[in-house]
Each structure stands twice: as structure tokens, then as C-alpha cells.
Amino acid sequence: xxxxxxxxxxxxxxxxxLSRERSAGDVARTFLDRMDRTAEQLRTYLHRDREQTLxxxxxxxxxxxxxxxxxxxxxxxxxLKDNLCTRCVPTTCGSKILEGYLPPYDAHVVERLxxxxxxxxxxxxxxxxxxxxxxxxxxxxxxxNPWDLERVPGGSSGGSAAxxxxxxxxxxxxxxxxxxxxxxxxxxxxFGLKPTYGAVSRYGLVAFAxxxxxIGPIARTARDTALLYNVICGRDERDMTSRAEAAAVPLxxxxxxxxxxxxxxxxxxxxxxxxxxxxxxLDRVAKALAKKGAEILDVSLPHARYSIATYxxxxxxxxxxxxxxxxxxxxxxxxxxxxxxxxxxVTRGRGFGREVRRRILLGTYALSAGYYDAYxxxxxxxxxxxxxxxxxxxTRADAILLxxxxxxxxxxxxxxxxxxxxxxxxxxxxxxxxxxxxxxxFPAGMTKANLPIGLQLVGRPFEEATLLRVARTWExxxxxxxxxxxxxxxxxx
Amino acid sequence: MSATGPATESTAxxxxxxxxxxxxxxxxxxxxxxxxxxxxxxxxxKFGARPNTQVCPVCLGLPGVLPVLNERAVRFAVMTGxxxxxxxxxxxxxxxxxxxxxxxxxxxxxSQYDRPLCTGGGIDIRSGGGWKRIGLVRIHLEEDxxxxxxxxxxEGVTTTRVDLNRSGVPLIEIVSEPDIRxxxxxxxxxxxxxxxxMYLDVCDGNMEEGSLRCDANVSVxxxxxxxxxxxxxxxxxxxxxNVERAIAFETDRQxxxxxxxxxxxxxxxxxxxxxxxxxxxxxxxxxHDYRYFxxxxxxxxxLDPAWVEAVRSELPELPHQIRDRLTRDxxxxxxDAEVLTETRSLATYYEExxxxxxxxxxxxxxxxxxxxxxxxxxxxxxxEFPIRPDRLGDLIKMIxxxxxxxxxxxxxxxxxxxxxxxxxxxxxxxxxxPIDDEGSLRALAREVIAANPGPAAEVRAGKERTFAFLxxxxxxxxxxxxxPEKIQEALRKELGAG
Numbered sequence: 001x002x003x004x005x006x007x008x009x010x011x012x013x014x015x016x017x018l019s020r021e022r023s024a025g026d027v028a029r030t031f032l033d034r035m036d037r038t039a040e041q042l043r044t045y046l047h048r049d050r051e052q053t054l055x056x057x058x059x060x061x062x063x064x065x066x067x068x069x070x071x072x073x074x075x076x077x078x079x080l081k082d083n084l085c086t087r088c089v090p091t092t093c094g095s096k097i098l099e100g101y102l103p104p105y106d107a108h109v110v111e112r113l114x115x116x117x118x119x120x121x122x123x124x125x126x127x128x129x130x131x132x133x134x135x136x137x138x139x140x141x142x143x144x145n146p147w148d149l150e151r152v153p154g155g156s157s158g159g160s161a162a163x164x165x166x167x168x169x170x171x172x173x174x175x176x177x178x179x180x181x182x183x184x185x186x187x188x189x190x191f192g193l194k195p196t197y198g199a200v201s202r203y204g205l206v207a208f209a210x211x212x213x214x215i216g217p218i219a220r221t222a223r224d225t226a227l228l229y230n231v232i233c234g235r236d237e238r239d240m241t242s243r244a245e246a247a248a249v250p251l252x253x254x255x256x257x258x259x260x261x262x263x264x265x266x267x268x269x270x271x272x273x274x275x276x277x278x279x280x281x282l283d284r285v286a287k288a289l290a291k292k293g294a295e296i297l298d299v300s301l302p303h304a305r306y307s308i309a310t311y312x313x314x315x316x317x318x319x320x321x322x323x324x325x326x327x328x329x330x331x332x333x334x335x336x337x338x339x340x341x342x343x344x345x346v347t348r349g350r351g352f353g354r355e356v357r358r359r360i361l362l363g364t365y366a367l368s369a370g371y372y373d374a375y376x377x378x379x380x381x382x383x384x385x386x387x388x389x390x391x392x393x394x395t396r397a398d399a400i401l402l403x404x405x406x407x408x409x410x411x412x413x414x415x416x417x418x419x420x421x422x423x424x425x426x427x428x429x430x431x432x433x434x435x436x437x438x439x440x441x442f443p444a445g446m447t448k449a450n451l452p453i454g455l456q457l458v459g460r461p462f463e464e465a466t467l468l469r470v471a472r473t474w475e476x477x478x479x480x481x482x483x484x485x486x487x488x489x490x491x492x493x
Numbered sequence: 494m495s496a497t498g499p500a501t502e503s504t505a506x507x508x509x510x511x512x513x514x515x516x517x518x519x520x521x522x523x524x525x526x527x528x529x530x531x532x533x534x535x536x537x538x539k540f541g542a543r544p545n546t547q548v549c550p551v552c553l554g555l556p557g558v559l560p561v562l563n564e565r566a567v568r569f570a571v572m573t574g575x576x577x578x579x580x581x582x583x584x585x586x587x588x589x590x591x592x593x594x595x596x597x598x599x600x601x602x603x604s605q606y607d608r609p610l611c612t613g614g615g616i617d618i619r620s621g622g623g624w625k626r627i628g629l630v631r632i633h634l635e636e637d638x639x640x641x642x643x644x645x646x647x648e649g650v651t652t653t654r655v656d657l658n659r660s661g662v663p664l665i666e667i668v669s670e671p672d673i674r675x676x677x678x679x680x681x682x683x684x685x686x687x688x689x690x691m692y693l694d695v696c697d698g699n700m701e702e703g704s705l706r707c708d709a710n711v712s713v714x715x716x717x718x719x720x721x722x723x724x725x726x727x728x729x730x731x732x733x734x735n736v737e738r739a740i741a742f743e744t745d746r747q748x749x750x751x752x753x754x755x756x757x758x759x760x761x762x763x764x765x766x767x768x769x770x771x772x773x774x775x776x777x778x779x780x781h782d783y784r785y786f787x788x789x790x791x792x793x794x795x796l797d798p799a800w801v802e803a804v805r806s807e808l809p810e811l812p813h814q815i816r817d818r819l820t821r822d823x824x825x826x827x828x829d830a831e832v833l834t835e836t837r838s839l840a841t842y843y844e845e846x847x848x849x850x851x852x853x854x855x856x857x858x859x860x861x862x863x864x865x866x867x868x869x870x871x872x873x874x875x876x877e878f879p880i881r882p883d884r885l886g887d888l889i890k891m892i893x894x895x896x897x898x899x900x901x902x903x904x905x906x907x908x909x910x911x912x913x914x915x916x917x918x919x920x921x922x923x924x925x926x927p928i929d930d931e932g933s934l935r936a937l938a939r940e941v942i943a944a945n946p947g948p949a950a951e952v953r954a955g956k957e958r959t960f961a962f963l964x965x966x967x968x969x970x971x972x973x974x975x976x977p978e979k980i981q982e983a984l985r986k987e988l989g990a991g
Contacts, residue, residue, distance in 0.1 A: 085557040098556065105550050107557060206556040210789035239559050240792055318789055321589050324600020325554045329655065340653075344593055367591070367784035376786060 017075030024075030048122035074117035097351030107204020124159025154184030179429025186454020197436035199246035201236030264299030264397030320363030533560030552661035554598030579614030604635035628670035823853035849886025
């Protein structure tokens with residue numbers, strides 16, 4: 001079977017399945033075959049089951065044959081980050097502590113995708129419990145960046161982003177707590193949307209930091225990003241923080257251009273330490289959008305520079321509580337010990353990796369009696385200030401344009417022993433997470449070394465459509481063949 | 494550790510020394526709310542099911558699940574707050590209380606911390622001859638944990654098993670001010686609190702099934718001293734009587750420590766009901782740091798004041814309100830009213846009997862002595878008591894209107910316990926109607942005089958005291974049916990005639 005259409009858009013693939021030009025089964029087989037050739041190089045998946053994928057595809061074909069009305073995602077392969085619960089399919093969150101764990105239920109987004117007729121390619125690799133920016137914190141193995149196998153794909157949703165970039169699946173779901181969808185999307189040269197907090201139900205997303213976690217789509221086009229977002233967004237009774245305001249984005253809205261839109265650039269935040277090629281790309285994109293009728297202006301986010309400090313109090317605090325359930329009592333790994341306290345200590349000491357243990361310790365400390373006011377409570381106050389910064393900036397501008405990351409993808413192993421350097425890679429993605437506003441990373445060209453550059457658009461709550469529209473405007477004139485990782489295209493059989 | 498043992502020394506002077514101190518007690522009561530489903534998921538709350546059969550991913554704390562607040566639980570908690578005069582917060586906040594325990598599946602309990610649902614209010618208890626108000630600090634909503642069981646496994650090794658059916662059952666925690674001064678007051682407080690909860694029908698009040706649980710904070714201080722002593726927390730008291738006993742024990746223990754020049758340690762004690770002592774569970778150093786923080790998976794709990802007012806307007810009548818009404822409308826003593834309002838259904842029962850009988854005080858006497866006598870003996874609730882209130886009302890009316898005597902009334906009452914007939918039918922069928930016509934009474938008098946010639950002669954000779962004997966004989970002869978005044982008249986007439 002040829003790889004002819006693996007780099008087609010999800011939209012085109014879905015259309016061809018709905019029109020019975022191809023069967024969902026054929027589509028699935030083509031992607032599975034390709035994955036067989038790429039998986040070893042990239043190590044994108046923690047769990048794949050060819051038979052299950054094919055069974056899902058033939059079920060879709062049967063539904064189509066029965067005349068069921070399916071969505072534009074019918075028969076479209078979708079990769080799922082391994083922190084999304086899938087009924088009776090391993091869900092480990094990249095952790096040893098959940099090795100062999102089979103959830104008895106589907107996450108809300110998984111349910112929605114099943115109804116829509118999507119076909120799951122498998123569970124993608126990620127940093128353990130989504131804690132990390134390189135996928136090197138996976139307890140199983142690191143994933144490679146398809147553009148340069150010596151580099152990280154970003155993280156924590158590195159498996160999902162790499163899989164989409166490499167054409168193993170046209171769509172993937174990731175989760176974003178401080179940039180975990182956007183940063184790997186930028187590193188892998190694909191689109192990654194972190195929806196408004198509350199736009200997508202978190203039911204069945206294994207929690208890292210509950211007040212920040214959002215599930216988001218990863219795709220190779222703006223329209224595909226919208227397509228996947230449209231299936232997963234909206235109110236779910238099982239998540240009290242999910243909101244009815246989250247509405248599907250009409251695809252035609254993406255084609256309306258940027259004329260009259262005001263785009264703010266937060267020069268005070270961007271400051272020093274940003275790769276010059278990324279800064280050049282920012283200027284290039286701003287100019288191109290200005291030419292299309294957008295108004296470019298400066299905005300200020302004065303408190304955003306405290307984002308990393310704030311984030312690394314709030315997220316670990318919530319994580320220390322969210323991860324308390326992995327105690328060896330009911331499921332997952334349990335160390336053999338003589339008494340209860342030892343069982344807790346050894347189970348968690350061995351079951352969790354270094355970064356997870358580090359964050360649990362940080363969070364436990366931040367919430368401790370006597371420290372709560374100085375750390376957690378103070379961080380929550382700063383968070384409010386950051387949210388206000390965005391509110392104000394977004395009264396002047398319709399969207400904010402800034403880099404997704406300060407650097408292009410770094411080398412595997414480069415930052416593993418320097419957690420602070422790793423944390424600082426999230427400086428541009430964390431502010432929108434703290435503010436709860438939507439943010440989209442879109443591919444904005446390549447460096448001279450042929451590494452992807454991602455830029456970020458941040459918008460008002462529930463105005464995902466605006467972000468997708470701006471990115472679509474840029475994409476419609478600048479999408480090029482460079483978006484296919486050469487390493488892989490060269491090896492195509 | 495000698496100070497923790499029960500008093501053994503000669504206590505000749507102990508009473509006097511004890512009198513110089515007062516106990517300061519605050520109670521924390523956990524009450525399970527009788528909602529159909531759990532507080533954060535749809536699982537049943539029914540007690541007694543096979544272990545781990547009323548569970549779902551949410552109350553099992555599986556990865557990825559989220560809590561969804563049960564509105565009914567909020568309503569029940571608000572009802573309780575309103576019933577005790579607490580202030581219901583327009584905005585309250587759920588918080589996570591973090592600690593590890595095998596029966597706590599998420600590693601934290603969702604509770605409320607610095608912004609509880611209700612604050613203030615109080616409960617009136619009996620103290621001395623009057624009433625005393627025990628203030629409330631707060632009432633907050635939280636979820637229950639599961640239960641750990643420790644069956645003995647192979648080779649005598651104790652194993653631990655966890656039943657999570659109870660995990661996520663809604664609880665309210667009711668925290669009193671340290672206004673309680675004795676085990677007796679604590680007992681009365683608990684009785685009255687339970688009574689309110691049951692009138693509201695928000696808790697079944699069953700301590701054996703754990704629907705109601707109580708911890709006590711106990712300290713002592715010299716009378717007149719303003720500062721509190723160091724408190725100890727006592728847990729694991731499984732009945733109100735045990736709370737009373739534990740407080741008495743702990744008071745005595747602390748006074749003896751202070752008297753012997755020691756210092757009371759801040760610690761948590763477990764009440765051992767079999768031994769009648771409280772034993773150290775953990776010291777202050779071992780106390781948990783619960784690391785409370787606002788629960789990010791739930792929104793703040795914002796209550797519309799109009800909704801709260803609607804809940805208030807739908808509150809049922811409360812024990813003290815009914816008590817006041819009964820004393821006012823029926824003119825019965827406060828004591829009676831209190832006994833009769835023990836449960837809502839007893840009060841309803843009484844009201845019907847009182848109305849039907851036309852004699853509320855007599856109705857009260859009958860229920861407090863006869864009905865409650867039987868119920869206590871048989872362990873029956875008023876619902877289980879075999880005589881329905883209309884029938885009892887009819888019986889009491891017969892007594893009140895002197896159609897039958899009280900004594901006959903009791904015979905009829907005994908029959909009614911096992912028979913379906915009403916009092917009127919029973920009286921007729923068993924020939925129990927009183928003898929009050931002149932002819933029959935005169936005949937009865939003649940019989941008695943004839944059968945007791947000696948006493949009759951004595952009466953005629955002027956020995957008045959023997960007359961009572963003859964009356965007694967007449968009553969006995971008639972099995973109590975003779976009209977008590979009229980038979981005396983008849984006897985006088987017959988004695989005079991003889």
C-alpha cells in the first residue's frame with residue numbers, strides 16, 4: 001500500500017471516507033503500515049494494537065454502510081495521549097506506577113471521538129503524568145523529533161505532536177497544563193491548540209494540575225485543528241468546570257481573513273534570550289498579517305514574567321494532591337513491603353520518576369502549614385494579576401502574537417539535568433495557562449538548520465475561532481512542502 | 494502513664510478538689526445525609542450492601558475522574574443550618590484535606606475549610622432547671638471515606654480489606670463552640686441535635702450504622718479562669734452514653750494530672766468502651782498536616798438568597814416549635830410536651846389522640862405512661878405501636894367522659910394491643926360497661942352486705958373506716974365496673990334499709 005494520502009488533511013481523508021471513495025479500513029491499514037516503518041525511529045507510541053484499530057475502522061465502515069450520518073471525522077485516524085482514559089486499553093501516563101492499568105471507562109473526549117467515527121491509532125508517549133517539556137520524562141523511552149532524530153519533540157504531548165508531524169496520524173489529542181500541547185506542536189512544526197479553560201471536559205483526563213489542565217487538538221492544518229476541536233468542545237455534566245459557552249468553530253469562519261483585526265505583540269515579555277531566528281519569524285509573520293489588513297500594536301503583560309515562579313507553585317501543589325491516589329492500594333504498581341507506611345513510601349518512591357517526585361515534593365512543601373500563605377496563596381494572587389493583564393491587553397487587541405518557545409527544539413539529554421532551564425522553555429506558554437485563555441501554536445517556518453518554528457496566538461476566553469482564523473490566514477499563503485519531515489520523506493519506501 | 498489509668502486512689506478529698514474545676518467540651522458531629530445518591534457521583538448510599546458493590550470510577554478515585562456536586566446534599570445541609578439558626582453563606586468553598594489512608598481512595602477528602610457553608614447558630618439544651626444555649630461554630634459539607642476491615646487471615650496474620658461503599662456518602666460536620674460543661678450536657682446536646690436532624694429527615698440518626706459519629710474536644714480549667722486548658726480530642730465513641738462516659742473519664746484524668754502538678758498533653762485519644770478508658774492514639778507531634786487548599790475540580794458553591802429563603806419556608810416544624818405549640822394549645826406541662834415531641838411521629842400521634850379524646854392532659858398521661866411503657870418494653874417505634882391514635886383517642890374519651898373507669902380503660906387498652914376491634918366494641922363484647930343504674934347497684938350492694946355481715950354490722954355501729962372495705966368489695970365483685978360514687982350511695986341506702 002502506498003503512503004499516497006498519509007499527508008492529506010484529516011478533512012480530506014474524512015470526506016473521502018464519507019463519500020465511500022476509500023473505506024475506513026483502507027485508511028487505517030495505510031496509516032498502520034506507515035507507523036510500522038516510522039515507529040522504531042520515532043518511538044511515538046506507548047501502546048498500539050493493530051487489531052483494535054482495524055476493528056474500529058471496520059465498525060465505522062459498517063456504520064456508513066448502514067446509512068448512519070457520521071461526522072467529518074468518520075474513519076479519520078486519531079492518536080491519543082496516554083493520559084486520556086480509554087476503556088480496557090492501557091493508560092499509563094508514561095508512568096511505571098500505572099503500568100498495566102486498564103481504565104474501566106472512556107474519557108469524555110474519547111467517547112465523543114468514538115461517536116464521531118474516529119479511529120484510534122494508539123496511545124502516544126508523554127512525559128510522566130504530563131510533567132515535562134521534552135517527553136524525556138517518560139518512564140518508558142524518549143520520543144524523537146521527526147525533523148531531527150537527535151532532538152526532543154517537546155513535551156509533554158511529544159508523542160502526539162511527533163506522530164502528527166510524521167504522518168502517523170492526521171490528528172492527535174494532547175493535554176496542555178503549561179504548554180504541553182503548544183510547545184511540542186511548535187517543536188514538531190504542527191498546530192496545537194490549548195482551548196479556553198473549561199472549553200473541553202477534563203473527565204477522563206488523568207489530572208496533573210486541575211485548574212490548568214486542558215485537552216487540546218494537534219493537527220497539520222488550521223482547519224483540521226478546528227475540526228477536532230469541534231468534536232471535543234462543550235459542556236459535559238461530569239466536569240463542573242466545563243462550560244456551555246464553548247461552541248464549535250464554523251470552518252468557513254476561518255477563511256474570513258484578518259482585515260480589521262488588532263494583533264498585539266507583548267514586547268516587554270519577549271525581551272532577551274529569544275532565538276534570533278524565532279524573533280525574525282515573529283516579525284515576518286506580523287508583517288505578512290499586517291499586509292492582509294491586520295493592525296499590529298504593542299501590548300503589555302507586566303506580570304507575565306512571574307509566570308514560571310507562579311506556575312511552579314500552583315501546578316506542583318495541585319499535582320501533589322492529584323497524585324496522592326497512586327498509593328498501591330487499589331490499582332497500578334504496589335511494592336512488596338511489611339507495613340502500610342513502607343508500602344506507601346516504596347511504592348511511590350519506585351513507581352514515580354524523578355521529575356514527578358520533585359514536583360510532588362515542591363507542591364507538598366508549598367501547601368504545608370506555615371508556608372501556604374507565602375507560597376500557594378501568594379501564587380494565586382499573582383495568577384489573578386496575570387489574568388488581569390490578559391484581560392486588559394485583550395481589550396486593546398483581538399489576539400496576542402508571541403513565540404511559543406524561546407528556542408527551537410533542543411537536543412535529547414541537553415536539559416535533563418537542569419530542571420530550571422527546562423522550566424524556562426515554557427516562559428511563553430505558561431502565562432496563557434495561568435490566565436485560562438485560549439492559545440494556539442502554529443507553524444511559522446523553519447530555522448536555517450531546518451527545525452520548526454512555532455508562533456503563538458492568545459485570545460479572549462472562548463474565542464478560539466479568532467486564533468484559528470489568524471493562523472489560517474498565514475497558513476493559506478505560506479504552507480509549503482517544508483512541512484514534511486525530510487528524514488522521513490527520504491526514507492519512504 | 495499512671496495518670497491515664499482510671500482513678501484508683503482513695504478519693505475522699507477528690508470530690509472537693511474536683512469541684513474547683515470545670516470541664517470545657519466542644520463536640521464535632523458527623524452526620525450522614527440521607528440522600529439517595531452519593532455527594533459527588535450517582536452511586537447508591539444504601540447501608541449494608543456487599544462490600545464494593547456501590548462504587549463507580551468517581552467514588553473509587555480512579556485516575557481521571559471528577560466530582561459533580563449533589564444538589565440534594567447541599568439542600569439538606571442548608572436545611573440543617575437554617576434549623577439551628579446558622580448563617581448560610583452565599584458563597585462557600587470546597588477544599589481538599591490531604592492525608593494517606595487505605596480507605597481514602599483519592600488520598601484526599603473533599604471537605605470545606607476556611608469558607609464553610611454555615612456559621613453560627615446554636616442548640617438549646619437542658620441545664621440545671623433551665624435552658625442553656627450551646628453555640629455552633631460551623632456546619633460544613635464533606636464526603637465520607639470508605640471503611641477498613643481487619644479480618645484475620647492465614648496463620649493469624651491480620652489483613653486489611655477496604656470497602657468503598659461508604660466512600661463519597663455525603664456528610665455534614667457540625668462543630669460546637671466549647672460551651673459544654675459536662676458529659677451530661679454533651680449527652681443532652683447530642684440527643685437534641687439528633688432530634689433536629691431527624692425532624693428534618695436529613696439523617697437517619699443510626700449510630701450503629703455510623704450515620705451519626707461524634708468526636709469530643711475536652712479540657713479542664715479552674716472555675717473562674719478565662720483561659721482554656723490544653724485540650725485532648727477523643728474519638729471512637731459509638732454511642733451518646735459513651736460520649737458522656739468518655740468526657741467524665743477524661744475530665745477526671747485531666748484534673749488528676751493538673752492536681753499532681755503535671756501538664757495535660759495535646760493529643761488524640763481513642764475511647765475504649767470495653768475498658769471504659771481513653772487511650773492515646775497520636776500525639777501532637779504526630780498530628781497530620783492536611784495541607785488544605787481550594788478544590789480546583791469544583792466551582793465555588795454560590796447560593797441564591799432566594800433559594801435559601803425558599804428552603805427556609807419549606808422547613809418542617811421543629812421540636813421546640815411543636816413543644817411551644819402543644820403547651821400553648823393543649824395546656825399540657827412543658828415536661829409532657831418535651832416527652833411527646835421526642836420524634837415527629839410521636840408528636841403527630843399525640844396530637845391526634847389529644848384532639849380525638851377531647852382531653853389533652855389525659856391523652857398525654859396515657860401516652861407517656863401506658864403507650865411509652867409498652868414501646869420501651871417492646872422496643873417499638875410509634876409507627877410500630879399496634880394501637881392507632883384514633884382508637885386510643887376513643888378509649889381516652891370514654892374514660893374522660895366517665896363512660897368507663899380508668900381501671901376498665903386499662904383492661905380495654907391491654908385487649909387493644911392484640912385485637913383489631915375498637916374500644917367501644919370491646920367494652921360491649923366483654924360486658925365491661927359500668928354498672929350505674931340504681932336497680933343494679935342496689936342489688937350489688939345487697940349482695941355485698943349479705944356476704945359480709947360482720948363488716949356491715951360494724952358500719953351500722955358507726956365504724957366509718959369499714960365502709961371503705963365494703964366499697965372495695967363491691968368494686969371487686971363487679972370487676973371494677975360499679976360506678977365509684979353511685980355504689981357508695983347504694984351501699985348507704987341498703988345499709989340504712991337493713
